[in-house]
Amino acid sequence: MIDLHCHMLPGIDDGPTSLEVSLAMARQAVDDGIHFTACTPHIYPGLYENNRAGIEQAVEDFRRELAAAKIPLQLGVGADTHLAPDLVGGIRSGRVPTICGSRYLLLEPPHHVAPPRFAESVFTLMTAGYIPVITHPERLTWIENHYAVFGDLVKQGAWMQLTAGSLTGRFGKRPQYWSERMLDEGLVHILATDSHHCDKRPPLLAEGRDAAARRLGAEEAHHLVNTRPQAILDDLPPAAVPPLPDVGKPLSRKPGLWTRLFGSP
Template identity: 60%
Template sequence: MIDLHSHILPGIDDGATSLEMSLDMARMAVADGVHTMACTPHIYPGLYLNDAQGISRARQQLQAALDVYRIALTLVDGADVHLVPGLLEGLRAGAVPTLHGSRYVLLEPSHHVRPPHFEEAVFELVAAGYTPVITHPERLTWIEDHHEVFPRLVRQGAWLQVTAGALTGLFGKRAKYWGERLLGEGQVHLLASDAHSSGRRAPGLSQARAVAEHLLGADEARRLVLDRPQAILDDLAPSQVPALPETAPPKGWLQRLLRR
């Protein structure tokens, strides 16, 4: 499996606090079946002042440590980018990294308030040739009132990434419901761990993959954790990437979710 959202780099944001924790996280990921992980620390002006050069340097240092300890995990660059003014300019200038230098960029909306002009900002990125991968929509507190935004964003060219822990119940019933609902509606392109530590928010995709397999079948579950992530690393155009499920979820599926 390939995990394209993690905060494994030590001491660079609110993720791993030490090299030892980063190594533990890497071991957990490998034990769970992950062979490649994107290092995607936050970029948030005024709080996390990371940039492409610093992230690449930190990733190289951690990769060297993994190699010394013979931990079979390949790291690639990326960032969990907050939607702020100047983002497009930062991407064009190379200060804000995409995933492994591809056209795909992790985009984190505000958790508690729907960003003003959110759809317009996403469309601007798509028009500029990027594919925004919107992170953890199922955990946004405003999804209940604005669920219709996400299918519209997908139709205009954005991707959605659901957190593995949401499907396993780590973030509570609400996030689990929305994660499963987005999956069942055929809106989700990727699963990723969004791992922050070796404790509660540890790496791991296999349990969420099993949930997705139960809901959508083995083929689509594999696409969520391997085929589409690999396509991102290969920088394939979205039109060349395995499509989202075209069939509706099983009859009564949504009703069963709503009764939970």
């Protein structure tokens, strides 16, 4: 499997603070069946002032540590990019990395407040030739009142990435409900771990793949953790990637845990 959203580099953001924890995370990832991890620390102006050159150096240093520890995990360079003025300029100048140099980039919306003109910001990136992969929409506290926005963005060409643990309830019932709903309505392109630690936020992807397989079948689950992530690494255009199942068409869904317990939110 391929994990394109992971905070594994030590001491660079809110991920692991020590090399020992980073190595433990890498071992967990390999044991889980992950062979490639994109290291995607936050780029958050005013908080995490990372840039492509610094991330590349941190990845190269960690590769050497993995080799010394004999951990067979391949690494790539990326960033968990937050909305900021002139994000397109930052990408074009080389300050902000895309996912492994491709046209795809991780875009993390604010967690608690719906940003003004969010759809417009996403569209600006797409018109500049980039494909935003919007991270963990199911965990945003404002998804309930703005759910239609994400469906519209998918129709316009943006990609969606769910956190694997959301599908198994690691983040609570509400993110599980929204992740199941987005899957069932054909709005999800890839799964990733968004791991930050070996204990609190472990790099486990297989559990999410298996949960997706139970809802959508093994083929689509494979696309979520292998085919589409590999297409990003290969920088394929979206037209060359397996399409989403029934995009934009609400399905007759199996009720998720939240629905079974409390009804639809």
